[in-house]
Amino acid sequence: xxxxxxxxxxPGGTEPALELxxxxxxxxxxxxxxSVSLSVGRGSIHGLIGENGAGKSTLMNIVxxxxxxxxxxxxxxxxxxxxxxxxxxxxxxxxxxxxxxxxVERFTVLENVILGAEGGRRLGEGFAAARASLxxxxxxxxxxxxxxxxxxxxxxxxxxxxxxxxxxxxxxEILILDEPTAVLTPAEADQLFRMLVxxxxxxxxxxxxxxxLREIMAVTDRVTVMRQGAVVxxxxxxxxxxxxxxxxxxxxxxxxRVEKKPAQxxxxxxxxxxxxxxxxLGVSRVKGATFSLRAGEIVGIAGVSGNGQSELLEAVxxxxxPSGGEILLEGRDxxxxxxxxxxxxxxxxxxxxxxxxxxxSAEDNEILGYHARRPFSRHGFLIRGEIRRDxxxxxxxxxxxxxxxxxxxxxFSGGNQQKLVMxxxxxxxxxxxxxxQPTRGVDIGAIEFIHRRIIELRDSxxxxxxxxxxxxxxxxxxxxxxxxxxxxxxGEVSGSEATEKTLGLxxxxxxxxxxx
Amino acid sequence: xxxxxxxxxxxEFGLLPLMNLCAALLISGAIIRLIGExxxxxxxxxxxxxxxxxxxxxxxxxxATDFVFTGLAVAVAFHAGLFNxxxxxxxxxGGLGAGxxxxxxxxxxxxxVVPLGIAAACLFGAAWAFVPAWLxxxxxxxxxxxxxxxxxxxxxxxxxxxxxxxxxxGQQSPETREFGRGxxxxxxxxxxxxxxxxxxxxxxxxxxxLALAACLAVWVFIxxxxxxxxxxxVGQNPRAAVYAGISPERTIIVAMLIxxxxxxxxxxxxxxxxxxxxxxxFPGGAGFVGIAVALMGRNHPLGILAAALLFGxxxxxxxxxxxxxxxVNRDMVVLIQGLVILFCGALENVFRVPLASLLGAAxxxxxx
Numbered sequence: 001x002x003x004x005x006x007x008x009x010x011p012g013g014t015e016p017a018l019e020l021x022x023x024x025x026x027x028x029x030x031x032x033x034x035s036v037s038l039s040v041g042r043g044s045i046h047g048l049i050g051e052n053g054a055g056k057s058t059l060m061n062i063v064x065x066x067x068x069x070x071x072x073x074x075x076x077x078x079x080x081x082x083x084x085x086x087x088x089x090x091x092x093x094x095x096x097x098x099x100x101x102x103x104v105e106r107f108t109v110l111e112n113v114i115l116g117a118e119g120g121r122r123l124g125e126g127f128a129a130a131r132a133s134l135x136x137x138x139x140x141x142x143x144x145x146x147x148x149x150x151x152x153x154x155x156x157x158x159x160x161x162x163x164x165x166x167x168x169x170x171x172x173e174i175l176i177l178d179e180p181t182a183v184l185t186p187a188e189a190d191q192l193f194r195m196l197v198x199x200x201x202x203x204x205x206x207x208x209x210x211x212x213l214r215e216i217m218a219v220t221d222r223v224t225v226m227r228q229g230a231v232v233x234x235x236x237x238x239x240x241x242x243x244x245x246x247x248x249x250x251x252x253x254x255x256x257r258v259e260k261k262p263a264q265x266x267x268x269x270x271x272x273x274x275x276x277x278x279x280x281l282g283v284s285r286v287k288g289a290t291f292s293l294r295a296g297e298i299v300g301i302a303g304v305s306g307n308g309q310s311e312l313l314e315a316v317x318x319x320x321x322p323s324g325g326e327i328l329l330e331g332r333d334x335x336x337x338x339x340x341x342x343x344x345x346x347x348x349x350x351x352x353x354x355x356x357x358x359x360x361s362a363e364d365n366e367i368l369g370y371h372a373r374r375p376f377s378r379h380g381f382l383i384r385g386e387i388r389r390d391x392x393x394x395x396x397x398x399x400x401x402x403x404x405x406x407x408x409x410x411x412f413s414g415g416n417q418q419k420l421v422m423x424x425x426x427x428x429x430x431x432x433x434x435x436x437q438p439t440r441g442v443d444i445g446a447i448e449f450i451h452r453r454i455i456e457l458r459d460s461x462x463x464x465x466x467x468x469x470x471x472x473x474x475x476x477x478x479x480x481x482x483x484x485x486x487x488x489x490x491g492e493v494s495g496s497e498a499t500e501k502t503l504g505l506x507x508x509x510x511x512x513x514x515x516x
Numbered sequence: 517x518x519x520x521x522x523x524x525x526x527x528e529f530g531l532l533p534l535m536n537l538c539a540a541l542l543i544s545g546a547i548i549r550l551i552g553e554x555x556x557x558x559x560x561x562x563x564x565x566x567x568x569x570x571x572x573x574x575x576x577x578x579x580a581t582d583f584v585f586t587g588l589a590v591a592v593a594f595h596a597g598l599f600n601x602x603x604x605x606x607x608x609x610g611g612l613g614a615g616x617x618x619x620x621x622x623x624x625x626x627x628x629v630v631p632l633g634i635a636a637a638c639l640f641g642a643a644w645a646f647v648p649a650w651l652x653x654x655x656x657x658x659x660x661x662x663x664x665x666x667x668x669x670x671x672x673x674x675x676x677x678x679x680x681x682x683x684x685x686g687q688q689s690p691e692t693r694e695f696g697r698g699x700x701x702x703x704x705x706x707x708x709x710x711x712x713x714x715x716x717x718x719x720x721x722x723x724x725x726l727a728l729a730a731c732l733a734v735w736v737f738i739x740x741x742x743x744x745x746x747x748x749x750v751g752q753n754p755r756a757a758v759y760a761g762i763s764p765e766r767t768i769i770v771a772m773l774i775x776x777x778x779x780x781x782x783x784x785x786x787x788x789x790x791x792x793x794x795x796x797x798f799p800g801g802a803g804f805v806g807i808a809v810a811l812m813g814r815n816h817p818l819g820i821l822a823a824a825l826l827f828g829x830x831x832x833x834x835x836x837x838x839x840x841x842x843x844v845n846r847d848m849v850v851l852i853q854g855l856v857i858l859f860c861g862a863l864e865n866v867f868r869v870p871l872a873s874l875l876g877a878a879x880x881x882x883x884x
Contacts, residue, residue, distance in 0.1 A: 319758055338761055346759070354759045357752045368749065369760035377742040384740070 015078050017042035017205040018063070018094075018174050023072035025058055030402075030411070032058040033069070034230040040174070040222075042077075045196055045206040047216040047237065050226035051249055051415065051443030056209050059226070060176050064096040065089035076174065095172025097163040099179040099441075105152030110134070112151050113166045130169060137168055141198050156305075157188035164195070168204075175199065176207045181215060182441060193219045211249075211443050213242040225249055250445045260455045263479035266295035269330060269463045270316070270432050276324030277311045285311040287487040288325070293432065293463040298454065300466045300478030300495070302503050308487035309467045310349055310436065316465060317346035317434045329432065340369055345425035349436030349467065355421045356409050363391035363405040366424050394423040399449065415446030422450055426457055433457060436467045451477060471500055483507055523872055529819060533812055533860060535867045537826070540859040544852045551843045558837060558844065565836025566829035572836065574704065574718025580828030581720075581785045582799075584727040586806025587824055588734050589779035591815040593659075595738055596771035597751035602648060602663025603779040604803025605670030606641040610780020611787050612674065613640030614699075615692065615794035618787065619682075622696020629698040633788050634726065634781065641780020642773040644670060649772030653765035659772075667803070678796055691795035701789040721789035723781070730778060731817035737774075747771050779803060808857040811864065823860075830856060 018040040025033040033055045040046045050056050061067045063074060068084025075081065076092040103112050114130045131147060138144040145154070145161050154162070160180060167175055177196075181189040196206050196219055208220060216223050217237065225233035225248040233248040270293040277286035286308045293299055301309050314320035316327055318339030327334050329342050339346070348354040356365045367376045367387055375386045391405035398419045400412070409417060418438070425433060438454065439447040454477060458464055468474050474481060478495040483506040491506040523532065545555030566576045586603045593600035600606075613636035621629050648662035678690040701723050705715040738744040750757045750767040757764050786798045805827055812826070813819030834849035859866070 319761075340761060348759055353753070354755045357749055357756050359752050360748075364745070367745070368756060371745045371760070372742045380741050380743065381736075382740050382742060382745060 015042070016040055016075075017077060018207070019075040019078075020059070020063070021073050021075070023059060023062060023069045023074070025055075025062060025067065025069050027058075027411075031229050033062070034228075035072070036226070036229075036231055038224055038231060038234075040205060040207060042205050043200055043203050044221040045200050045208060045219055047220035047223035048207060048209045048226065049211060049213070049216050049223060049245060049249060051211060051413075051445055054226040054249070054443070055229040056226055057178060058229075060096065060178060060207070060209055063089065064094050064176065090170055090172075093171055093173035094176065095167025095170060095174065096176045097160065097167060097178065097180060099182055101159055101163055103151050103159060103162060103166075105150070107151055108148050109145050109151055109154070109162050109165075110147045112162055113147075113169050115166070116170065133169065134165060137165060140202060141168075142195055143168075155188075157184050157191065160184070160192065161195075172204075174205045174207065176209065178209045179211070179441065180208070181210070181212065189215070213245055213444075216245065217242055227251055246444055249443070258451045258455065258476040260477075261459070263297045263458065265297040265479070266461060268292045269295050270465070271328040271331075272316065272325070273328070274325035275312065275315060275322050275327065277308070277315050277320060278323045279311065284323075285487050286315065286322075289484075289489050290325075291482055291489065291492075293465055295431075295461045295463055296458055297479045298458050298464040298466055298477050298495075300468065300474040300481045301484055302468075302471060302474045302481055302507060303484035304507050305469050307484045307507075309484050311487075312484070313349065313434055313436050313465070313467045316344070316432075317348075318344060319346070340428065340430075343429075343431035345428050345430035345433050347421055347425050347433070347435040347438060349440070351414075351417060351421060351440070356417060358408075358410050360409060361406050362395070362400075362409050362412065362420055363387050365409045365420060366391045366394060366405075368424065370424070370428060394420070394427060398423045398453075413443070414441040415443045418442050418450065419446060422453060426453060430462065432463045432465065434465045437469065438466070439468075439470065439473060471503060474498075475500070475503070523868065523875065527871060527875060529814060529816075532864070532867060532871060533823075535871070536812075536859040536864060537856065539867070540852075540855040543859075544855050547851065548844065548848075551848070553841050553843050558841060561837045561840050562830075562833030564833075565840075566833035570716035571718045572832055574716065574720035576825070576828045576832040577704075577724055578718060578720045578785070578790065578828070579802075579831040580824040581724040581727045581789075582782050582802040583805055583809045583824035583827050584724075584731065584820060585778055585781045585785065586803050587809030587813060587820040588730055588806075588817065589775045589803075590806045590810035591813070591817075591820060592734060592738070592747075592778065593771055593775040594810060594815050595744075595751050596747045596767060597754070598652070598659050598768060598771060598775075600645070600648075600663050600772065600775050601660060601804070601807060602645065602666050603775075603806045604799050604801070605663070605667035606644045606776040606779035607782035607799040607803050608667075608670045608674055608797075609644040610637040610641030610776075611783025611794060611798055612677070613637045613780060614783040614787050615682075615695070618695030618699030618792070619692060619794075622699040624696075624698045626698045626700065626702075629696075630701060630788065633699055633701075634784050637780040637783040638777035639780070641783070642777040645772045645776025645779070646769070649769045649776075652772075653768040671797070675796065678794065682794060689795075692793045694793050695788070699788055700792060701784060703789070719790035721785065723785035723789045726781060726784060728821075730781065731821055734778075735817045743770065779806070805853075805857075808861045811861040827853070827856075 016039040020036060020038040023033050023036040036059055048056050058067065062069045062083060065084060065086035065088060073080055074083055076094065081092045082088045110127060110130060113134060114126050134147060143161050143165055145158055145165065151159060151162060180192060184192060200206055208215065210216060220237045223235060223237050223240065223245065224231055225245060227249060272289055272291050275286055275289040276284065279285050289312055301312065303309050311320060315322045318334055329344065334342055352358065357368065370376060375383060377383060388405050395403045395405060400416050400419050412420065438450050442450065454464060466477060475495065475498050481493050481495055481498050481503065482489050483491040483503060485507055493502060548555045548558045565572055567573055586607060589603045590600055614633040617629060617633040617636045621632065644666060648659055648666055651657040651662050652659045682692045683690055684693040701721045704720045704722065705717045707722065708715045738748065746762045747767055749760060749762055750764045754764045782799055782802055787794060791798060809820055809823040809827055813823040830853050834852060838844050838846050838849050
């Protein structure tokens, strides 16, 4: 890999590290980037914020050479870079850390890092050189990772460090992070930000792509707002506020807090008694969970990711068999029954892996799980006209864009995909809605919309079980909050009394109070 | 991580397969030139050999019928995310089913025996596919491995049966006696003859109508029924299937049963339609050609129909070619067929990326 430090520097180093001029890109009829110009100063952390579908990811994919642009140019240190060639971008010193890690899980950290930069024909030399330089970088940037550990065994936050190290090892001077905190706990996110500041102070340039205002405010020097493919606003971070940025992103005033009336809980709809869940390896993930869910209330489950919430959610949704205990819906055991038939709808935590079928159209996804019922099918045959009409109606009701039922689901933005999933599950008229990470990878405008829909469902007398790693979301939506740690429900607080501090303590395993 | 280049439909289903075919023919031409024959003459011989006379058209369509069955078999499994390369064995055993019906009930009315033979072919083919399907669904044994092994078992089993059990007494060659007249799928020339239209005799028989019906049925099944929907969900995202309450295990088994049944129908065309007895190795590789047919036909019944016709023509034209050109022997024809499979199947992305960027450039070219 060519060292990039030899790049000519303007006096005073004021020349931008990365400059985009008039980048324009269309995918078919979608105008993803409209003549975007952007200038990122060397040694700064630059935020790129916008709703999903605003064109941030497309722009960054053009910068790292995954896509070519239709017109425009990219300059690194004032020198033009050939577009549409990942290798040229890497050689220019651009490194990308993707939202979904591109690591070989069975490789060690060291093997992953030198992947693509093996340095010669014999691996041994590459390994030795890489080990030395990684240890040095680890010290300089606070990026220590166990180099000989199998990558798949590391926690997610650690894997992300491996991605960053890999980019740096490949000679990155400009580091692009795409939604880096989507998979991190709050503490891990803070750690990441400290690393980014260190990197900046060492002269690296960082571009942080996100839709979370808190992160922009916390760590960036400048921020660029994109909306509908164009840059609509650019400012120094200290001169702006979250409210201001949110309005720029959405193009209108938004509510950052969820507004809702007090809950009016009715009869018990769902009862979970001494629920035990084991994973495929036989490890106990949920230990004796007991709680009930009433009509007209939202119960949130808080906890650090991986403490049994996902397993609990899937057991209640009927797609993971419990190893003990009972789940009763209106007094009837749901074991072995079709949960949808009983009135349990489920918005899964991992939309792309479970909630939708990527190569299918929006309308084919809208019948997933309900494909065997009227009006979507009769005597085994799908009623195409009805499926399209129904999907078009949901698209209108949920303001899903573009309004094209026949379009492949992956051509919709994350927020619109999630609205499609919400529409499908809420419109099935469930008694209980089980929902995991309802706003993961979803933009502000859509978050507001999805939260409103969940509260509307509550107000119509349904019960909602909510799992989310976003504490703000749990506290904003829930009428009662259960906290899970180590597979057990360790505490319960009412939504109005919860604070980040009390929840945080319980999440860390300090037992709270639990009314029987 | 570059997504496979996407093309407009006309290019995906028309231009690209045509380009692949032309590339294969170009290289075949170069090889024919190398052995001292004229490529142009060879092409002419192949085309007239496949379509030049009534009986050659009959043979082309007869082979195409085989390939429609095996191509559909591969496609149905493929939609469920399964690579069934056991079509050869399933067809072989399917033929056993049809043949046993022909041997046992050949004296009955064809109105009864022919449907019975079709049913038996489907049933036997499906039963043969059930074993790998079950192993995949319940035990996680990889379907590619188990289906290819079941091909060998089918072959050994049929050799044993034909040599030791079903052989016509008093002869050397391992084949059964002829079926009774009731088990004969009428040839097209005979049917046309009864209607007063004369057509040169060929093995082209009414099983081809069954193949057309199978195309339609597969299309309806895959895209218009809830079971086809479930099958596609399992093929594309097994976790989403579990989420949707679809059992991947059951779906895998159903898909393979249908796949095996379709492959088994080859026995109807070959045995009840043409040979009228069971003989060694009658599928003759058609099960494998089905893989290429499905690939080239993009797993869509219409595409499979077109690809099956192409391969039917290659078979028929190729054998005519080996008759007429002294230096082109049977192996050379297999080589040409192999090149077509290579370019249309394995190398199908070779022209995709350049074509996509070319078309992309063309679309951008007019100044906005």
